[in-house]
Amino acid sequence: MRIGVAGKGGSGKTTIAATMARHLARSGLAVNALDGDPNPNLAVAIGVPAEEADRLQRVPSDELEERTDGDSSSMHFRRPFDEIVEEYGAVGPDGVRVLTMTGLLGAGKGCICGQHSAVRGVVAGLGEERPDDLTILDTEASLEHLSRGTVRHVEGLVVVVEPYFRALETMKRTVPLARELGIPSVWAMANKIRSADDEAVIRDYCERLDVDLLGMVPFDDAVVAADRNRTSLIDHSVDAPSTRAIAQAADRLTAERVAVGPQS
Numbered sequence: 001m002r003i004g005v006a007g008k009g010g011s012g013k014t015t016i017a018a019t020m021a022r023h024l025a026r027s028g029l030a031v032n033a034l035d036g037d038p039n040p041n042l043a044v045a046i047g048v049p050a051e052e053a054d055r056l057q058r059v060p061s062d063e064l065e066e067r068t069d070g071d072s073s074s075m076h077f078r079r080p081f082d083e084i085v086e087e088y089g090a091v092g093p094d095g096v097r098v099l100t101m102t103g104l105l106g107a108g109k110g111c112i113c114g115q116h117s118a119v120r121g122v123v124a125g126l127g128e129e130r131p132d133d134l135t136i137l138d139t140e141a142s143l144e145h146l147s148r149g150t151v152r153h154v155e156g157l158v159v160v161v162e163p164y165f166r167a168l169e170t171m172k173r174t175v176p177l178a179r180e181l182g183i184p185s186v187w188a189m190a191n192k193i194r195s196a197d198d199e200a201v202i203r204d205y206c207e208r209l210d211v212d213l214l215g216m217v218p219f220d221d222a223v224v225a226a227d228r229n230r231t232s233l234i235d236h237s238v239d240a241p242s243t244r245a246i247a248q249a250a251d252r253l254t255a256e257r258v259a260v261g262p263q264s
């Protein structure tokens with residue numbers, strides 16, 4: 001199963017992607033975590049030690065090749081995913097394989113469309129090469145992942161949303177784009193919830209957009225403390241309300257997948 005995590009800047013995408021990855025890996029899944037943000041910090045949020053995370057390399061363009069299938073062509077790794085992770089990525093706690101996906105075509109080349117198309121191809125390729133894995137793609141804070149179709153090959157998109165107007169409006173623009181791309185499941189995931197009013201405004205938007213609310217994560221000082229200490233939330237506190245809410249949402253994601261059955 002391949003899942004993308006999108007949402008407004010600072011909404012909590014990386015925290016949620018990383019905590020879901022760790023929790024699902026603990027539950028026994030083989031988990032790949034792809035950082036699609038040009039300013040990558042997923043590895044640290046997953047719990048890769050900071051010094052090791054600093055040494056992670058972005059995958060260079062010569063590891064990719066273009067494959068043509070009929071009228072369409074897409075980018076793929078030339079080598080098995082495990083070899084790519086071994087060389088450029090890291091195997092984090094609970095066996096989560098972490099790879100930094102951006103910068104693929106090198107810096108200074110002007111346009112980043114190539115990067116978007118590479119991420120798109122790699123996500124699709126993982127579905128073929130490792131169909132039983134759970135792959136989580138953390139995205140940058142922009143609608144480009146949707147307008148350029150970077151997340152086209154995920155089977156589910158989790159749109160992280162905070163309970164304030166601009167974040168909710170971002171979700172309102174994101175959901176139709178995701179549906180236009182044909183992503184089979186689009187969920188909202190509320191974050192930094194502090195009150196019943198916060199909950200109500202999120203539920204109201206979800207209802208109007210006809211989007212399923214996957215979970216509700218409270219504002220939690222444990223997230224702030226984990227971030228400050230450059231550690232993962234799940235290692236900082238497995239029992240924190242935020243950790244538990246994210247774990248529960250991750251379980252729901254995978255359970256719904258079982259209910260829906262395999263999708264290509």
Ligand SMILES: Nc1ncnc2c1ncn2[C@@H]1O[C@H](COP(=O)(O)OP(=O)(O)OP(=O)(O)O)[C@@H](O)[C@H]1O
Pocket residue numbers: 007008009010011012013014015016037139140141191192193217218219220221223224227242
């Ligand atoms: N539930 C929460 N409670 C308190 N603080 C939170 C919560 N979730 C995230 N944060 C804080 O919000 C900030 C942004 O979180 P995070 O980096 O996960 O968001 P992001 O959407 O990935 O950001 P970016 O758009 O920059 O990639 C961090 O300082 C993080 O500690």
Ligand SMILES: [Mg+2]
Pocket residue numbers: 013014015037138139
């Ligand atoms: Mg982020």
